[in-house]
Amino acid sequence: MTPPATAPASPKTATPPSPEAILLEALAGAGEALTSAIVHHDLDAIVAATRDAELLMAKLAEQDRARRAAARRAVAEFAGVDAYVDADLDEAPRPTGVPEPGAPDPAILLLGARIGATARRNALLLEHAWATDAALLRLLATAARAEMDASRGSGYAQASPDAQPAGWLDRSA
Numbered sequence: 001m002t003p004p005a006t007a008p009a010s011p012k013t014a015t016p017p018s019p020e021a022i023l024l025e026a027l028a029g030a031g032e033a034l035t036s037a038i039v040h041h042d043l044d045a046i047v048a049a050t051r052d053a054e055l056l057m058a059k060l061a062e063q064d065r066a067r068r069a070a071a072r073r074a075v076a077e078f079a080g081v082d083a084y085v086d087a088d089l090d091e092a093p094r095p096t097g098v099p100e101p102g103a104p105d106p107a108i109l110l111l112g113a114r115i116g117a118t119a120r121r122n123a124l125l126l127e128h129a130w131a132t133d134a135a136l137l138r139l140l141a142t143a144a145r146a147e148m149d150a151s152r153g154s155g156y157a158q159a160s161p162d163a164q165p166a167g168w169l170d171r172s173a
Helices: 019-039 043-079 106-150
Strands: none
């Protein structure tokens, strides 16, 4: 008797993700890593996630330039002229018979929406962090000013060994 096959008999029908989709997926992951780093106040992770996102954006821009150049070459080849190679594809008149670009891939649109949602969430988290930081600094400044007014006239150091006023530093600090 023959043992059963370990792999499916039919070939896979799913198409592999495009290089653009792979980079966008990595960019979404970098955005989510940045969210986690912001929430956990991890400066090293914030720097690493930001660096990764910037590298991925550079790769995406390079891929986009290559895709646009290939599209311009295709239009020029179809039209039989060299005028479209140097022109911007979006501004160049499309010759009759050149097909319009197809509809965007739904997976790419979903990744774009995911990246946009992550960017908005990170912006909101950063805005809250700045607001919290500003409120704490105002609180500390107010407390230091109030303590300074209460201890005014007592000289450089306080006469009693009680706790030092907020905002006051001795020479050992």
